[in-house]
Amino acid sequence: MSFLQPVGTIIDLGVNIDHVATLRNARGTSYPDPIRAALLAEQAGADCITLHLREDRRHIKDADVIALAPQLLTRMNLEAAVTQEMIDFACRIRPADVCLVPEKRSEVTTEGGLDVVTHYKAVEAAVRQLQAEGIRVSLFIDADQAQMDATAAIGAPVIELHTGRYADTAGAEQAAELERIKRGALYGVSKGLKVNAGHGLHYTNVQAIAAIAEIAELNIGHAIVGHAVFVGWENAVREMKAIMLATRLGARA
Numbered sequence: 001m002s003f004l005q006p007v008g009t010i011i012d013l014g015v016n017i018d019h020v021a022t023l024r025n026a027r028g029t030s031y032p033d034p035i036r037a038a039l040l041a042e043q044a045g046a047d048c049i050t051l052h053l054r055e056d057r058r059h060i061k062d063a064d065v066i067a068l069a070p071q072l073l074t075r076m077n078l079e080a081a082v083t084q085e086m087i088d089f090a091c092r093i094r095p096a097d098v099c100l101v102p103e104k105r106s107e108v109t110t111e112g113g114l115d116v117v118t119h120y121k122a123v124e125a126a127v128r129q130l131q132a133e134g135i136r137v138s139l140f141i142d143a144d145q146a147q148m149d150a151t152a153a154i155g156a157p158v159i160e161l162h163t164g165r166y167a168d169t170a171g172a173e174q175a176a177e178l179e180r181i182k183r184g185a186l187y188g189v190s191k192g193l194k195v196n197a198g199h200g201l202h203y204t205n206v207q208a209i210a211a212i213a214e215i216a217e218l219n220i221g222h223a224i225v226g227h228a229v230f231v232g233w234e235n236a237v238r239e240m241k242a243i244m245l246a247t248r249l250g251a252r253a
Ligand SMILES: CC(=O)[C@@H](O)[C@H](O)COP(=O)(O)O
Pocket: 016, 018, 052, 054, 059, 079, 101, 108, 109, 110, 140, 198, 199, 221, 222
């Protein structure tokens, strides 16, 4: 995938392996191995592997990132909080992509997008440090124009639109969230940003997001791990990629 993907071309799938590590950590065993999951996901059609090294290391550990980095055939998208510890670690690993995400120790999962506007200086410093190592930086934000303006002003080339509220709602509220994401994707592309999306996407809510031509990549994890329990890991990845491609090609027909 080139960094400058034309709008409306085939959509990428980033498979997030966090919750393979959650299952491993549940008993402190060596299995299921997130590294093996990542390599098999690549063979099954993943365009990149996403993993979130949280400050509390509740799932992915430092050793997972270190072990996986030299083995990936596609590319690593490392998610990290805007802290000096995490930025320094990411600069040592030098993945293709780093996605800066908000973190709260008390959260069960990511609850919203990074507030780039409020934390402009800290985000800008982190982006500069990462870019100095040749890392492409993505900011995980809500579909909000002010957040996208701040992202473009800082010079981060990629955004990942938070789809959690879309995933967690239904009916008119979800329809409104979908429209917000559509408008956000259009605006992001108009600002020259690569627009990705993710969080809470699964096998029946992904279609509406994959149909948005301006979105270049979806990062999906929890639902793929859950579906893998019933169909197997590689099939779960293949099925998600097939749904995304069929939706995107259908939407373009
Ligand atoms: C940033 C994001 O939306 C996901 O990577 C999510 O953070 C997965 O990690 P958790 O399930 O630990 O929140």
